[in-house]
Amino acid sequence: MTGRVHIYEASVTWTGNLGQGTPKYSGYDRSHVARIAGKPDLALSADPAFRGNPAMYNPEELLVVAMSSCHMLWYLHLCANAGIRVGAYEDRPSGRLLESGKEKGHFESILLSPSVTIETGDVQEALRLHQEAHEACFIANSVNFPVILEPSIKQPPTA
Template identity: 55%
Template sequence: MADKQHLYPVGVVWTGNRGDGTRTYQGYGREHEVRVAGKPAIAGSSDAAFRGDATKHNPEDLLVAALSSCHMLWYLHLAAQAGVVVTAYVDSAVGTLAERGKDGRFTEVVLRPLVTIAAGGDAERAARLHEDAHHACFIANSVNFPVRCEPRIVIEAV
């Protein structure tokens, strides 16, 4: 059987030309839009630390968000299959980027999901599903730095 391939066409359009293009490093904006057909555009910029607009999403935000949401979606899928009823899921993920001179790279991302399960649910089983979700996540399987998960499970009160 042949492997499946999925394509994800994304357009990125620079919107930060302030009239003189990139004539000077300080003179151009880092603003851009991420466009995917049929979906709302995402207003982006570079991180404020790199002369960007802090009110807009930056590539580093989006990478951490991709890891977090991929893990969550796999977790919810696996929980449904395992009979674990999840009633709420909130992640407070943090990515660490290290700069060395002009180079930079992510050194890790830590996911910290707070998962609420229905009363009478199996908290240990719910916690174990995070390991399976991590191994299933396409994004986590694609990065070259550690992605750790530190979940907390809460059982709803009766």
């Protein structure tokens, strides 16, 4: 398969050494920092269920956010091309992760529930474009679990 290749580079540095490295599972902090050139640092930790800091983002949350963000960006692009003017877009995505054994787990699914207000355009076409956005989304095309779409479309009241 041929196509353009895009490279995404970052650095991830563990910052949770409490002075003894990793002497035991409960003996170190899960804090780490992601750095991407020219952007603010992103402070991360593990999920609180895995001894992480609940005030920091964790990788599982970022995967859910990445999926939602990718879908939204494709959707807005497709709506603009179709002459559907989106006035507002909000999603409340959720991911379902199953711990399937000792130190193993996987995402079972991510649910996207975008609520979209369209200013102009056909409601049915606006709904259909969610499936097209899903098929185009780079993140959705890269995972091995279902991404469930439950969009809703609203139109502002007519005067």
